[in-house]
Amino acid sequence: MCAAFPDFRLGKVLATSFTGTLSERHGDAVERIPTPRRLVDWLTVSGLAVDSCTAAQLALARELRESIHAAATAAALRETLPPTAVHVINDRSIQGRAAAILTSQGQRRWQLSSTSRVEDALSVIAADAIDILAGERDGKLALCASPSCRAAFFDTSQSRTRKWCDMNTCGNRQKKARFNAAQRTDA
Numbered sequence: 001m002c003a004a005f006p007d008f009r010l011g012k013v014l015a016t017s018f019t020g021t022l023s024e025r026h027g028d029a030v031e032r033i034p035t036p037r038r039l040v041d042w043l044t045v046s047g048l049a050v051d052s053c054t055a056a057q058l059a060l061a062r063e064l065r066e067s068i069h070a071a072a073t074a075a076a077l078r079e080t081l082p083p084t085a086v087h088v089i090n091d092r093s094i095q096g097r098a099a100a101i102l103t104s105q106g107q108r109r110w111q112l113s114s115t116s117r118v119e120d121a122l123s124v125i126a127a128d129a130i131d132i133l134a135g136e137r138d139g140k141l142a143l144c145a146s147p148s149c150r151a152a153f154f155d156t157s158q159s160r161t162r163k164w165c166d167m168n169t170c171g172n173r174q175k176k177a178r179f180n181a182a183q184r185t186d187a
Helices: 014-019 036-045 055-076 083-094 118-133 167-186
Strands: 098-102 108-112 140-143 152-155
Touching (some): 014 152, 055 083, 055 118, 055 140, 108 118
16 A cells, blocks of 8 residues: 555444544544545555456445445434435445355455456445444444544444544544643643
């Protein structure tokens, strides 16, 4: 992967990890898939390898990403899901060809055909989003407490009270800011 691009922030949940390819949405936004090649890289590290991507396919991916983010944000806030976002997620879900495969460790893995296209990988991401939004997994959608981030994430902690999309980035930044503020107050 090219060092000129920001690192991927990979999570355990495919759909919300995909929405994380645009971070700091309410600050200085960081686009982690600025080029078609970078989307191919993200899909590869996410287990959905494809050979190539066009600018039009990158646009489809970004539209799906933003639709998942909008729907996940609405779900986290217990609001009605935006109809346009639901339409895009459903449309991407039915557009691809992928099969669920059971690994010898008893886990599900997605397998794309040898002639897979970006649309096939996007259908897997959309299906994952549908599972989460429909409440078919144990956990809850939440929004990062960082005011500049507000990323949607899937909280599978035992208490379901996680505050940060990623403790190593947003959580650490907030803790550091609180520590520095306390140090200034004490001085």
